Amino acid sequence: xxxxxxxxxxxxxxxxxxxxxxxxxxxxxxxxxxxxxxxxxxxxxxxxxxxxxxxxxxxxxxxxxxxxxxxxxxxxxxxxxxxxxxxxxxxxxxxxxxxxxxxxxxxxxxxxxxxxxxxxxxxxxxxxxxxxxxxxxxxxxxxxxxxxxxxxxxxxxxxxxxxxxxxxxxxxxxxxxxxxxxxxxxxxxxxxxxxxxxxxxxxxxxxxxxxxxxxxxxxxxxxxxxxxxxxxxxxxxxxxxxxxxxxxxxxxxxxxxxxxxxxxxxxxxxxxxxxxxxxxxxxxxxxxxxxxxxxxxxxxxxxxxxxxxxxxxxxxxxxxxxxxxxxxxxxxxxxxxxxxxxxxxxxxxxxxxxxxxxxxx
Amino acid sequence: xxxxxxxxxxxxxxxxxxxxxxxxxxxxxxxxxxxxxxxxxxxxxxxxxxxxxxxxxxxxxxxxxxxxxxxxxxxxxxxxxxxxxxxxxxxxxxxxxxxxxxxxxxxxxxxxxxxxxxxxxxxxxxxxxxxxxxxxxxxxxxxxxxxxxxxxxxxxxxxxxxxxxxxxxxxxxxxxxxxxxxxxxxxxx
Numbered sequence: 190x191x192x193x194x195x196x197x198x199x200x201x202x203x204x205x206x207x208x209x210x211x212x213x214x215x216x217x218x219x220x221x222x223x224x225x226x227x228x229x230x231x232x233x234x235x236x237x238x239x240x241x242x243x244x245x246x247x248x249x250x251x252x253x254x255x256x257x258x259x260x261x262x263x264x265x266x267x268x269x270x271x272x273x274x275x276x277x278x279x280x281x282x283x284x285x286x287x288x289x290x291x292x293x294x295x296x297x298x299x300x301x302x303x304x305x306x307x308x309x310x311x312x313x314x315x316x317x318x319x320x321x322x323x324x325x326x327x328x329x330x331x332x333x334x335x336x337x338x339x340x341x342x343x344x345x346x347x348x349x350x351x352x353x354x355x356x357x358x359x360x361x362x363x364x365x366x367x368x369x370x371x372x373x374x375x376x377x378x379x380x381x382x383x384x385x386x387x388x389x390x391x392x393x394x395x396x397x398x399x400x401x402x403x404x405x406x407x408x409x410x411x412x413x414x415x416x417x418x419x420x421x422x423x424x425x426x427x428x429x430x431x432x433x434x435x436x437x438x439x440x441x442x443x444x445x446x447x448x449x450x451x452x453x454x455x456x457x458x459x460x461x462x463x464x465x466x467x468x469x470x471x472x473x474x475x476x477x478x479x480x481x482x483x484x485x486x487x488x489x490x491x492x493x494x495x496x497x498x499x500x501x502x503x504x505x506x507x508x509x510x511x512x513x514x515x516x517x518x519x520x521x522x523x524x525x526x527x528x529x530x531x532x533x534x535x536x537x538x539x540x541x542x543x544x545x546x547x548x549x550x
Numbered sequence: 551x552x553x554x555x556x557x558x559x560x561x562x563x564x565x566x567x568x569x570x571x572x573x574x575x576x577x578x579x580x581x582x583x584x585x586x587x588x589x590x591x592x593x594x595x596x597x598x599x600x601x602x603x604x605x606x607x608x609x610x611x612x613x614x615x616x617x618x619x620x621x622x623x624x625x626x627x628x629x630x631x632x633x634x635x636x637x638x639x640x641x642x643x644x645x646x647x648x649x650x651x652x653x654x655x656x657x658x659x660x661x662x663x664x665x666x667x668x669x670x671x672x673x674x675x676x677x678x679x680x681x682x683x684x685x686x687x688x689x690x691x692x693x694x695x696x697x698x699x700x701x702x703x704x705x706x707x708x709x710x711x712x713x714x715x716x717x718x719x720x721x722x723x724x725x726x727x728x729x730x731x732x733x734x735x736x737x738x739x
């Protein structure tokens with residue numbers, strides 16, 4: 190029997206189109222020939238699957254037709270749980286928000302770090318001339334190398350500079366502690382350019398005061414000191430001036446006493462509006478009558494024109510505290526003011542010889 | 551049926567008998583009645599309205615086949631059965647898309663329906679194979695096969711509509727088509 194005929198027979202058999210004789214004959218064949226039996230079952234399964242597939246397609250078509258009639262959008266609106274817009278925003282964009290927030294936090298921290306906000310001390314620069322030192326160091330090194338090549342002996346350049354002023358005529362000089370801090374040796378230089386060796390005989394790091402004593406044998410008595418030292422605190426808006434060595438020649442600066450306390454309410458200091466620069470540290474701050482009212486010492490880098498000076502009371506304390514064995518005699522401070530009635534020009538001229546550049550090596 | 555009962559949710563037995571009697575209306579009422587429930591499940595678990603449609607129709611087909619086979623027992627509510635199947639199907643879909651976070655917001659009780667879903671999945675594979683085999687078969691074979699085996703049209707009718715001169719030619723053609731379809735079907739992995 191050809192395959193085509195067999196299939197046709199199977200189909201007729203399965204659909205019940207055979208008459209009784211044919212049917213018996215076909216069942217006989219199925220029993221005897223296992224192969225045809227398998228073919229019957231195979232065919233039955235395959236056409237069954239085909240039939241089911243047709244039904245499925247039809248059912249899906251019907252369901253789709255039903256679905257067309259439903260207002261899907263309205264149902265969706267109805268069943269969606271609507272969280273508040275902020276929750277929605279978070280759900281939709283939380284990864285982006287997180288990334289943005291971390292970048293923002295990082296940026297803020299980095300900015301604070303680089304601007305020095307996290308380290309308050311940075312805004313408070315002490316005015317010794319160490320600041321300019323790095324800039325000079327490379328040129329200095331070049332010079333040194335050249336000098337060595339030429340076989341010359343070089344005088345070591347000073348490490349830092351400040352200003353100091355005489356408190357007694359026999360060579361006691363007041364300056365800021367931070368100017369002479371860490372010094373190997375200290376020289377003072379007067380306006381006419383003469384240098385004298387000095388040593389620190391008393392340091393008060395807390396109030397930033399240092400008292401130097403000139404130990405050079407060429408040093409001559411200075412004569413009557415023209416200014417006096419003020420014991421009480423000065424009033425706000427007092428007209429004040431200073432005189433110091435931010436550069437090689439002395440520089441005068443004046444302004445007003447703007448606050449009775451320094452940075453962050455520090456009561457050691459006055460706040461003053463005198464224009465001062467690195468190198469002014471340790472210089473005298475005088476009022477219009479020629480009284481020493483403080484020692485210039487620092488500036489606020491974040492604000493222009495805000496500077497600080499140590500109150501003279503602390504200087505007087507320091508003088509009092511000088512250990513006796515480092516002195517030949519107890520220092521006697523001048524009490525006669527020779528400046529009170531003079532003009533500012535004359536005052537400055539008078540105090541000039543008593544103000545020194547402090548050079549630290 | 552009255553218009554009133556059309557709009558309300560049909561009883562479970564109405565639906566079961568409706569399916570058994572091939573009632574178009576019963577399927578429609580069933581479909582309309584529980585679609586919002588499935589929509590709620592899918593939309594609130596990372597799905598779209600189109601996902602809801604797919605999942606729901608699949609579940610209806612599972613129910614339809616179960617009823618037709620006669621092994622749907624009315625010991626659980628139809629609603630619960632549909633919900634459970636949809637839930638199961640959606641979990642499966644989510645894990646296939648790697649979107650399943652291990653947590654699903656439930657809105658109903660549910661039953662274990664793994665077997666039904668599994669069975670459906672296997673049949674779906676067969677049907678997909680059949681669909682592509684028919685596609686590859688091309689015309690006129692596809693129409694001849696569909697008309698004869700699916701739509702139960704007689705050889706005589708097919709012979710006329712395709713303009714074959716005699717029924718034997720049509721039969722031979724049908725036989726060849728069937729053989730090719732089988733080949734295409736079983737070739738597929």
